[in-house]
Amino acid sequence: MKNVRKNFCTHFLAQLITPCGSRLLSWKDLRFLKRVSNKGSVPAWFNYLFNLIVILNSLSFFILQQFRIPSSHTVASISFIDISRNYWFNPQWAISFNRNTNSFLVGRVITTYPAPRNEALISHWIASSVDDLLSEFTACQGCASAIPRSSTSKTLIKRCPSEGCFSYVLLLSLIRYPTKPRTYIHADTRSVSLSASLGYAKSLLLFHLFAPVRLPPTNELVLRISDIQLPSSVFTLYIDGSFLSPPSRPASSMAYAWTAIDSDGFILESHYNIISSIFPSALRSEVFALLHGLDSLPRNSKITVATDCAQLLSLWSLYVDAPFIFRMLKEFNHLLWSSIRTIMLQKNLDVTLIKVPAHADDPLNNHVDALAKAAHTDSHLSSCPPSELMAPCILQFNSLPVDMNIRKFIRDIFDAKSLLTLAVLPRFNSYSSISDIDWACTKFCLNNNKQFASHRNGRSEFCGFRIKLLLDMLPTLTTLQRQKPHLYNPSWLCPQCNSFPETLDHLWTCPYILPEFSPLQTFKTLLLALQTTYLDHFLSASSLMPLPDSFAAEFMALNCWDCDPPSISCLRLTRGLIPISLTEFLGVYFSSPTIWSILDTPLHDFHFDLYVQIWLCRSIFFHHWELAQGITKKMKSSALGPSSILRPSSNIPLDSSTPSLATASLDSWVSWVSSTIIRGGSWISHLDFWHRLTVQPLLKTSFW
Numbered sequence: 090m091k092n093v094r095k096n097f098c099t100h101f102l103a104q105l106i107t108p109c110g111s112r113l114l115s116w117k118d119l120r121f122l123k124r125v126s127n128k129g130s131v132p133a134w135f136n137y138l139f140n141l142i143v144i145l146n147s148l149s150f151f152i153l154q155q156f157r158i159p160s161s162h163t164v165a166s167i168s169f170i171d172i173s174r175n176y177w178f179n180p181q182w183a184i185s186f187n188r189n190t191n192s193f194l195v196g197r198v199i200t201t202y203p204a205p206r207n208e209a210l211i212s213h214w215i216a217s218s219v220d221d222l223l224s225e226f227t228a229c230q231g232c233a234s235a236i237p238r239s240s241t242s243k244t245l246i247k248r249c250p251s252e253g254c255f256s257y258v259l260l261l262s263l264i265r266y267p268t269k270p271r272t273y274i275h276a277d278t279r280s281v282s283l284s285a286s287l288g289y290a291k292s293l294l295l296f297h298l299f300a301p302v303r304l305p306p307t308n309e310l311v312l313r314i315s316d317i318q319l320p321s322s323v324f325t326l327y328i329d330g331s332f333l334s335p336p337s338r339p340a341s342s343m344a345y346a347w348t349a350i351d352s353d354g355f356i357l358e359s360h361y362n363i364i365s366s367i368f369p370s371a372l373r374s375e376v377f378a379l380l381h382g383l384d385s386l387p388r389n390s391k392i393t394v395a396t397d398c399a400q401l402l403s404l405w406s407l408y409v410d411a412p413f414i415f416r417m418l419k420e421f422n423h424l425l426w427s428s429i430r431t432i433m434l435q436k437n438l439d440v441t442l443i444k445v446p447a448h449a450d451d452p453l454n455n456h457v458d459a460l461a462k463a464a465h466t467d468s469h470l471s472s473c474p475p476s477e478l479m480a481p482c483i484l485q486f487n488s489l490p491v492d493m494n495i496r497k498f499i500r501d502i503f504d505a506k507s508l509l510t511l512a513v514l515p516r517f518n519s520y521s522s523i524s525d526i527d528w529a530c531t532k533f534c535l536n537n538n539k540q541f542a543s544h545r546n547g548r549s550e551f552c553g554f555r556i557k558l559l560l561d562m563l564p565t566l567t568t569l570q571r572q573k574p575h576l577y578n579p580s581w582l583c584p585q586c587n588s589f590p591e592t593l594d595h596l597w598t599c600p601y602i603l604p605e606f607s608p609l610q611t612f613k614t615l616l617l618a619l620q621t622t623y624l625d626h627f628l629s630a631s632s633l634m635p636l637p638d639s640f641a642a643e644f645m646a647l648n649c650w651d652c653d654p655p656s657i658s659c660l661r662l663t664r665g666l667i668p669i670s671l672t673e674f675l676g677v678y679f680s681s682p683t684i685w686s687i688l689d690t691p692l693h694d695f696h697f698d699l700y701v702q703i704w705l706c707r708s709i710f711f712h713h714w715e716l717a718q719g720i721t722k723k724m725k726s727s728a729l730g731p732s733s734i735l736r737p738s739s740n741i742p743l744d745s746s747t748p749s750l751a752t753a754s755l756d757s758w759v760s761w762v763s764s765t766i767i768r769g770g771s772w773i774s775h776l777d778f779w780h781r782l783t784v785q786p787l788l789k790t791s792f793w
């Protein structure tokens with residue numbers, strides 16, 4: 090599962106398209122640009138994307154209008170001609186655009202002439218094919234664009250035996266053609282194969298020549314966040330945000346305020362409001378105050394914005410007062426920052442941010458501070474709908490904007506879905522009340538890093554044991570009897586005690602006694618050791634309140650420690666399913682992170698002891714017993730019994746005595762993730778589905 094997630098590498102569309110934003114890059118170009126893995130064939134997701142966004146039958150991979158990205162948000166790494174290099178030993182390939190003939194010119198740089206000439210002499214190369222996804226070129230032997238041979242240095246030309254057509258190009262309109270460092274000419278065929286496609290090189294050049302010129306918005310119907318229009322006499326804006334969160338109030342609340350001052354220090358207008366709860370944080374309320382204030386300004390304003398939030402200043406210089414960088418998309422509130430960029434551009438604003446000390450005697454700062462705080466309690470206010478963001482592209486989840494690191498967001502979705510998948514597995518439904526298990530803690534203990542570290546150290550067998558133990562997939566006799574009834578007679582009992590069916594739980598409760606091997610005795614000893622270790626850890630951990638004298642006695646009285654005979658919650662804990670009775674008892678005294686981190690490692694060690702002292706011993710015994718029954722390894726692997734073609738999910742016996750079973754609905758993860766957006770924090774804290782369990786028909790399909 091972890092591997093799937095690790096390989097669940099996400100790309101932004103902007104990374105996969107040409108710098109001009111209108112064409113999908115070919116897989117070959119993406120590889121050359123190192124934006125995708127250099128190994129393997131074209132993956133299915135790329136073909137899917139191709140069919141989704143590329144215009145049908147477009148030879149040059151032009152993409153549908155709705156997927157085009159403005160060139161202000163695309164990736165373009167342009168290299169210019171390095172005039173300090175020796176062109177003979179370090180050939181530089183270049184592309185330029187002739188504005189008179191409206192044609193591209195690809196060539197090799199022969200030499201450059203520094204200022205004031207600022208020109209390069211390049212040889213002319215012609216694409217071998219009209220398909221600009223290719224990158225094969227042959228040397229032009231003379232054409233209309235060529236300069237007379239007499240006007241160039243004969244010594245230079247002599248050093249270019251393959252080339253026959255030369256021209257002077259302004260350095261300003263010339264960029265490097267992206268190719269491997271040493272791309273040489275095949276002298277016999279007078280041809281060269283450059284790394285990137287001609288289409289990509291053209292797009293890069295067009296971006297360089299035309300994209301930096303920002304055109305004024307053609308559409309006058311501009312979206313607005315603020316419905317206030319300040320007069321042009323506004324000189325300074327004081328802004329502030331306010332954030333209240335539990336426990337001071339039931340749900341977190343964000344508000345903002347600004348006050349506009351003219352050059353004489355008179356207040357022109359003040360405004361305050363609450364903000365709809367999306368990724369609530371103090372910083373978000375500050376950023377929103379800035380956004381709303383700027384959107385209230387008239388065009389071409391030159392103003393100073395005063396804030397007491399130092400972080401706002403540093404983010405401003407990083408994301409607004411600078412060219413667009415991709416790192417912004419990894420920030421929380423990137424949609425707000427993006428909207429601020431849009432407003433700055435559309436209104437042609439000249440803004441300087443200054444820092445004023447917080448809670449000092451700046452009366453205007455105290456004024457906006459008080460306004461923002463007052464907004465929380467003003468019942469007449471209604472927040473702006475979140476859809477009024479002005480970012481160029483907005484990813485939505487369940488119609489909520491995803492204003493956080495998108496990769497991390499997708500990872501969260503994956504985690505939420507995998508936990509749900511685990512919880513609705515039919516094998517857990519045979520317990521009549523799965524809500525008695527603390528799933529979040531169970532998943533934490535199973536996924537801890539130590540387990541995966543040990544995996545790398547060659548203890549993968551043990552990792553497999555832990556997972557199979559949790560899922561009841563260990564090859565016990567009852568499992569084998571179900572899977573291969575023609576080899577394992579269904580009437581056979583536990584080979585050790587010959588008194589009970591050998592189920593998973595029987596592994597620990599088998600009454601078989603040998604001087605050196607007694608499963609039940611070993612199990613009791615290990616469980617007692619686990620209990621003692623836990624108790625020691627909790628007694629020395631920092632607790633939320635002083636531990637009462639009765640803590641140790643109450644902890645040891647929990648029914649998950651009852652092992653003679655083992656209680657249901659004891660058997661669950663043994664499998665790695667943390668009983669909710671355990672975490673609820675501990676939750677009175679300790680925070681969840683403390684509980685989880687203490688439960689984690691001793692449980693891992695407990696499982697390792699079970700593995701070595703019970704499972705491995707039992708498996709050696711079992712192997713000899715199988716041989717005695719005439720069951721060989723070959724029979725086990727080759728025999729295709731009548732039942733082995735059945736889907737594994739249908740082999741799982743379901744407790745038919747349980748009339749109806751509670752399960753989480755399969756789309757619970759949507760509400761967990763939505764809840765993360767609205768209330769903030771990790772999705773794992775929003776696992777409220779157990780509290781509103783509904784009785785549903787038993788799920789019979791396996792989602793594993």
Ligand SMILES: [Zn+2]
Nearest residue numbers: 213229232254
């Ligand atoms: Zn030519």
Ligand SMILES: [Zn+2]
Nearest residue numbers: 583585586599
């Ligand atoms: Zn037994």
